[in-house]
Amino acid sequence: MKKSLGPGTWLYPTPVFVVGTYDAAGKPNVMTVAWGGICCSKPPCVAISVRKATYTYASLMEKKEFTISIPTEKQVVPADFFGTASGRDTDKFAAAGLTPVRSELVHAPYVGEFPFVLECRIVHVAELGLHTLFAAEILDVKVDESCLDERGRPTAALMRPIWWGPSENRYYGTGEDLGKGFAVGRVLQPGGD
Amino acid sequence: MKKSLGPGTWLYPTPVFVVGTYDAAGKPNVMTVAWGGICCSKPPCVAISVRKATYTYASLMEKKEFTISIPTEKQVVPADFFGTASGRDTDKFAAAGLTPVRSELVHAPYVGEFPFVLECRIVHVAELGLHTLFAAEILDVKVDESCLDERGRPTAALMRPIWWGPSENRYYGTGEDLGKGFAVGRVLQPGGD
Numbered sequence: 382m383k384k385s386l387g388p389g390t391w392l393y394p395t396p397v398f399v400v401g402t403y404d405a406a407g408k409p410n411v412m413t414v415a416w417g418g419i420c421c422s423k424p425p426c427v428a429i430s431v432r433k434a435t436y437t438y439a440s441l442m443e444k445k446e447f448t449i450s451i452p453t454e455k456q457v458v459p460a461d462f463f464g465t466a467s468g469r470d471t472d473k474f475a476a477a478g479l480t481p482v483r484s485e486l487v488h489a490p491y492v493g494e495f496p497f498v499l500e501c502r503i504v505h506v507a508e509l510g511l512h513t514l515f516a517a518e519i520l521d522v523k524v525d526e527s528c529l530d531e532r533g534r535p536t537a538a539l540m541r542p543i544w545w546g547p548s549e550n551r552y553y554g555t556g557e558d559l560g561k562g563f564a565v566g567r568v569l570q571p572g573g574d
Numbered sequence: 575m576k577k578s579l580g581p582g583t584w585l586y587p588t589p590v591f592v593v594g595t596y597d598a599a600g601k602p603n604v605m606t607v608a609w610g611g612i613c614c615s616k617p618p619c620v621a622i623s624v625r626k627a628t629y630t631y632a633s634l635m636e637k638k639e640f641t642i643s644i645p646t647e648k649q650v651v652p653a654d655f656f657g658t659a660s661g662r663d664t665d666k667f668a669a670a671g672l673t674p675v676r677s678e679l680v681h682a683p684y685v686g687e688f689p690f691v692l693e694c695r696i697v698h699v700a701e702l703g704l705h706t707l708f709a710a711e712i713l714d715v716k717v718d719e720s721c722l723d724e725r726g727r728p729t730a731a732l733m734r735p736i737w738w739g740p741s742e743n744r745y746y747g748t749g750e751d752l753g754k755g756f757a758v759g760r761v762l763q764p765g766g767d
Contacts, residue, residue, distance in 0.1 A: 383691065383716040384726075385678075390618045391715050391728055392692065393644055393735035394587050395611060418588060418611030419740070420623045421702035425583045428621055428707065430613045451586055457752045461759030477762050485578075497586065498576065505700050509614035509709055514621065516702055522584050523576040530742065535584055537739040537746055542586035544737065545755060546730040547612070549723065552758070553730055554749030559650045562743040566654030569670050 390416075394544035397460050397552070400429055401448040401481070401490045402440035404468060409481035409490035411450070411473050412437040413464030415545050416512060425519040427501060430512040436468040441515055445503045446487035450495035454541045454554040459492075461552070486520045496525035496540055583609070587737035590653050590745070593622055594641040594674070594683045595633035597661060602674035602683035604643070604666050605630040606657030608738050609705060618712040620694060623705035629661040634708055638696045639680035643688035647734045647747040652685075654745070679713045689718035689733055 395415040402410055417429035427449065431438050441447055452460040459477040466473055474481045480493035484500045491498045501517035528540040541555045559565070588608040595603055610622035620642065624631050634640060645653040652670040659666055667674045673686035677693045684691040694710035721733040734748045752758070 382719050383689075384719050384722065386715045386717060386728070388618045388712050389715050390612045390615050390620075390712065391690075391717075392589070392612055392620060392642070393690065393728075393730055393733065394589055394737050396585070396587055416612040416614070418621070419583045419585055419609040420621065420707045421609070421705040422583050422625075423704040424702075425581045426702050426705075427583075427585060428611070428613060432615075449585070454750070454752060458759050458761060461753075461755060461757070462762040463759070465756050465759055466763065476764070496576075497584075499585065505702060505707075507698050507700060507709065509617075509619050509698060511616040512614040512619075514613045514698075514709065516700065516707065519581050519583065522579045522582050524579060524584075526575050526577050529577065534741045535579070535586075535739075536742040537586055537744070538742075540586065543749075543752060544587045546728075548727045549729040549731075550755040551730070552752040552755060554752055556736075556747030556749040557647070559647060559736060559745040559747055560654075562654060562738060562745060563658050564654070565745070566651050566656070566658055568651060569655040570659065571669070 391548040393546060395547050397452060397543050397545055398429060399450040399452060399460060399463055399492055400437060401450060402437050402444060403489060404440050409474055410436060410468030411463045411492060413460055420516050426516050427499060427519055428514055428516045430514045432512055444488050446489050447501050448484055448489045448491040449499040450492040451497035451542050452495050454543055456495060457543055457552050496528045498523040584741040586739060588740050590645055590736050590738055591622060592643040592645060592653060592656055592685055593630060594643060595630050595637060596682060597633050598636065602667055603629060603661035604656045604685060606653055613709050619709050620692060620712055621707055621709045623707045625705055637681050639682050640694050641677055641682045641684040642692040643685035644690035644735050645688050647736055649688060650736055650745050689721045691716040
């Protein structure tokens with residue numbers, strides 16, 4: 382039996398994107414964002430949504446570029462911290478003891494210790510209400526070699542990314558491998574085995 | 575050491591959204607979408623991205639409304655199937671033995687057996703390239719009572735949602751509970767304990 386809960390931003394899973402920008406003075410900053418996801422395959426694009434009131438918003442509007450660093454199960458503490466402090470009055474990298482690395486392709490820093498990084502350039506901005514959506518082209522993906530499988534592909538089983546449950550407000554790790562995409566459902570095709 | 579992999583739609587996690595629409599003849603259809611996420615808190619909005627070539631695209635443009643049904647670890651087979659067959663020539667609900675349920679608030683069907691449903695009305699459309707982004711207001715969230723915790727909140731630990739790793743093309747289940755949001759990171763605040 383389904384229960385109606387009314388309107389709300391409850392959806393599973395939501396990602397834990399650590400968005401990196403330089404502020405007007407050139408100071409590296411990061412902010413954790415759960416509102417976002419891939420939004421186009423060609424060109425490859427990702428969307429993030431940010432409130433106007435955040436320190437990151439001004440940097441995004443000014444620089445039009447950012448990074449996304451993805452934390453692992455062992456990095457949930459800094460990932461959560463980056464979503465609670467403000468870059469206005471805190472050097473979040475220093476407080477977390479993590480390293481801001483200057484990107485090669487965009488004017489934005491990423492978290493050196495996080496294993497998976499996207500370098501992004503904004504291509505579309507939409508004002509939706511409390512949040513502004515920034516769709517951005519992914520110019521490069523950089524991944525720790527320890528997260529690549531024998532074919533050189535990133536794999537969650539090695540990377541152990543985290544996600545967030547927005548209703549209960551809890552983080553979760555990488556669960557069981559449930560099988561291959563465009564494959565496990567074939568049993569339901571006519572003539573599928 | 576980080577390795578540059580070039581541009582790509584590799585990001586973790588990506589969701590498994592089963593998007594429900596009625597076609598022009600009123601036939602219920604579903605399509606699995608991994609490109610999307612929450613995009614605004616007030617009004618609550620979600621974004622999905624769909625290729626123009628899909629059967630769902632025309633229904634979205636015509637009806638301006640859709641649902642998102644979220645599958646569990648035990649429903650990975652129909653969720654994957656919904657992403658491989660086309661509604662043009664397949665009654666996907668019938669093939670999967672699942673029930674199309676007419677939504678209360680929007681003109682779109684959802685998957686009765688899936689535990690978590692959003693009813694959505696499109697508010698913004700952006701052509702980004704191969705994919706079109708649809709941002710939609712969430713008018714209601716409907717959840718199986720079996721997925722609600724003692725405080726009546728949806729919780730992933732009971733719901734067991736799945737997600738997809740886009741590079742290795744594999745599904746994963748709900749992992750370990752890693753702690754509370756806006757809480758586990760407090761140890762890094764000045765004076766944090």
